[in-house]
Each structure stands twice: as structure tokens, then as C-alpha cells.
Amino acid sequence: MKLIYSKKYTQYTRLELMEKVSAQMSKKRFTHVLGVEETAIKLAQMNNGDVEKASIAALVHDYAKERADEEMIAFIHSHHLDEELIIFGNNIWHGIIGAELIKLELGIHDEEILNAVRKHTTGDMVMSLLDKIIYVADYIEPNRRFPLVEQARKIAFENLNEAVKFETKHTLEYLIKQEALIYPKTITTYNTWVATVNRHLNK
Numbered sequence: 001m002k003l004i005y006s007k008k009y010t011q012y013t014r015l016e017l018m019e020k021v022s023a024q025m026s027k028k029r030f031t032h033v034l035g036v037e038e039t040a041i042k043l044a045q046m047n048n049g050d051v052e053k054a055s056i057a058a059l060v061h062d063y064a065k066e067r068a069d070e071e072m073i074a075f076i077h078s079h080h081l082d083e084e085l086i087i088f089g090n091n092i093w094h095g096i097i098g099a100e101l102i103k104l105e106l107g108i109h110d111e112e113i114l115n116a117v118r119k120h121t122t123g124d125m126v127m128s129l130l131d132k133i134i135y136v137a138d139y140i141e142p143n144r145r146f147p148l149v150e151q152a153r154k155i156a157f158e159n160l161n162e163a164v165k166f167e168t169k170h171t172l173e174y175l176i177k178q179e180a181l182i183y184p185k186t187i188t189t190y191n192t193w194v195a196t197v198n199r200h201l202n203k
């Protein structure tokens with residue numbers, strides 16, 4: 001892929017950023033990250049989004065996914081983050097804390113990129129185009145395999161807002177079937193993007 005960064009958002013070239021990210025995770029997860037990047041770039045192109053920001057946000061979105069729980073819990077304490085976070089585990093921590101680690105360790109300070117990382121797991125009531133691109137690309141990238149993924153891909157390439165809705169609905173359904181703990185923001189995202197009463201807000 002020929003994507004040359006402007007240096008506005010990161011001091012690194014794309015290849016250097018890829019190296020920094022791959023050093024943080026297994027080969028398998030890095031393959032996922034590259035799949036998210038490829039998909040995010042496509043979605044950005046189709047929706048008049050910023051391709052460079054889509055690439056950077058995708059490359060860093062799971063930066064903290066393999067950090068030790070103890071380190072993440074220590075971070076929650078030392079940075080005075082909400083202690084309620086602790087019970088939710090890394091699935092919820094890695095986006096929120098990941099954004100802070102990306103700032104500290106990679107020197108990426110662009111709030112639009114950091115917000116896309118913060119929101120990539122749960123979505124949010126308010127989502128920018130970049131937030132939606134990363135949230136959806138993470139769900140449908142080519143290495144994902146689950147029964148609804150083909151349908152999710154088809155919707156994503158037709159209508160990004162509908163894809164946010166589809167993903168939010170099916171993730172919540174899946175979590176409830178697993179009797180998983182639901183992070184409050186996941187419910188807020190559902191109420192905003194899925195619940196019929198609020199649908200006009202996202203049209």
C-alpha cells in the first residue's frame with residue numbers, strides 16, 4: 001500500500017508505526033490490525049473521510065490489548081481514572097487506556113484519532129466519521145469470522161450509520177447471551193443508535 005504520512009499526526013512513517021504496533025502484540029493480532037487498516041482506508045475513501053487518520057487510528061486501535069492486567073490496573077489508580085473501570089477487564093480498558101498510552105509512548109496527540117481509539121470497543125452516543133470508521137472496520141475486517149459478518153460487511157459498504165446500528169445491536173445481543181458484564185457506554189450506544197425512539201438522531 002502506498003500511503004505516505006504527512007507528519008501532522010505522527011513523527012513516524014507508516015512502516016515505523018507498524019513496527020511499533022507489531023512489537024506490542026502477537027502475529028495474529030497484528031494481522032487483525034492490518035485488516036482493520038485496510039478496511040478503514042476503504043471506508044474513509046467511500047465516505048469522504050481522512051485516509052491518513054483512518055490508517056493511523058486503525059494501526060494503533062488495539063495498541064494496549066495485550067498489556068498485563070496489573071499494569072492497566074496500576075494505570076487506572078495512578079491516573080485517577082474511574083475505579084468502576086476495574087471490574088470490566090481489558091476488553092473495556094484497552095481502548096480507553098490505550099489512547100493514553102498512545103499519547104505517552106507514541107506521541108500521537110490528535111484528539112480525533114485518540115477518540116476513535118477510546119470509542120472503538122463500545123461506540124458512543126456521539127460518533128465522528130472517524131469513530132464510526134474504526135468501530136465498523138474493527139468488526140468487519142477480512143480476518144473476522146462469525147455468522148453475521150458477511151451481512152455486516154454488506155451493510156457497511158452501503159451505509160455506515162446502519163453498520164454502526166447493526167454492530168451495536170448484535171454485540172449487545174452476543175454479550176447478553178454470554179451473560180457478560182455490560183459497560184454502561186455500550187447501553188448508551190445501543191439507546192442512541194438502535195432503540196427506535198432515538199433513530200431520527202442519527203439519520
Ligand code: GDP
Pocket residue numbers: 032062065088091092120121122138171175180181182183184186
Ligand atoms: P478487538 O479488540 O479487536 O477484539 O475488538 P473490540 O475492542 O471491539 O472488542 C473487544 C471485546 O470486548 C469483544 O469481545 C467485544 O464483544 C467485547 N465488548 C464490547 N462491549 C463490551 C461490554 O460492554 N462489556 C464487555 N464485557 N465486553 C464488551
Ligand code: FE
Pocket residue numbers: 061062065094095120121
Ligand atoms: Fe479492540
Ligand code: FE
Pocket residue numbers: 032036061062138
Ligand atoms: Fe481490534
